[in-house]
Amino acid sequence: MHLFEEHKEGIEIDLPDASLEYYPAFLSDDKANSYFDVFLRQLDWQQHDIKLFGKRIAQPRLTALYAINSKEYKYSNLSLKPQLFTRELEEINKSLFERFHLKFTHCLANLYRNEKDSMGWHADNEKELGPEPIIASLSLGAVRKFQLKHSFKKGLKHQLELEHGSLLLMKGTTQDYWKHQLPKTARPHSPRINLTFRNIL
Numbered sequence: 723m724h725l726f727e728e729h730k731e732g733i734e735i736d737l738p739d740a741s742l743e744y745y746p747a748f749l750s751d752d753k754a755n756s757y758f759d760v761f762l763r764q765l766d767w768q769q770h771d772i773k774l775f776g777k778r779i780a781q782p783r784l785t786a787l788y789a790i791n792s793k794e795y796k797y798s799n800l801s802l803k804p805q806l807f808t809r810e811l812e813e814i815n816k817s818l819f820e821r822f823h824l825k826f827t828h829c830l831a832n833l834y835r836n837e838k839d840s841m842g843w844h845a846d847n848e849k850e851l852g853p854e855p856i857i858a859s860l861s862l863g864a865v866r867k868f869q870l871k872h873s874f875k876k877g878l879k880h881q882l883e884l885e886h887g888s889l890l891l892m893k894g895t896t897q898d899y900w901k902h903q904l905p906k907t908a909r910p911h912s913p914r915i916n917l918t919f920r921n922i923l
């Protein structure tokens with residue numbers, strides 16, 4: 723009982739100019755397993771092209787956008803039209819409100835099919851997210867490395883492993899001062915799903 727309670731606690735990741743909280747067991751293993759299966763089947767996974775140095779290339783992952791409204795989300799030269807939250811996404815959104823009193827309108831889902839899929843260095847600082855956006859990032863499936871680097875102070879970096887059922891909250895000035903990425907890896911990995919809940923104004 724006591725151990726279980728401890729696991730529900732968040733860990734503050736202490737980095738300058740950032741505000742990061744990591745909840746290793748935000749979801750129970752059972753709940754995380756069932757969400758992983760549901761989202762893998764249920765979400766409308768698409769592979770979009772992005773422009774990189776003037777060339778069109780396919781994003782090295784699949785994505786799907788969901789929301790409580792029909793507001794589009796623009797990022798990396800893409801404008802995505804959301805579908806309405808599924809019952810399970812609504813359930814998670816509700817639990818984020820109950821647990822943290824955070825409200826989100828959108829969920830950008832990412833599917834990393836294997837170790838070759840990745841997301842490059844970026845900050846989630848689109849102006850529709852408003853100043854000091856809060857992003858709640860839920861991880862399901864394979865454990866992957868998540869890296870952060872300071873945008874202005876050279877050499878300042880951090881790395882963590884995002885576990886099955888874990889939640890990472892990025893708050894405050896994190897997006898103003900830090901970039902993050904999910905690198906590809908050499909070691910074989912099974913699929914990973916990441917859900918990033920965001921509030922789009």
Ligand SMILES: O=C(O)CCC(=O)C(=O)O
Nearest residue numbers: 830832846868904916918
């Ligand atoms: O997959 C992850 O953990 C990161 C996803 C991310 O940074 C994003 O969707 O903006």
Ligand SMILES: [Fe+2]
Nearest residue numbers: 844845846902
């Ligand atoms: Fe991001």
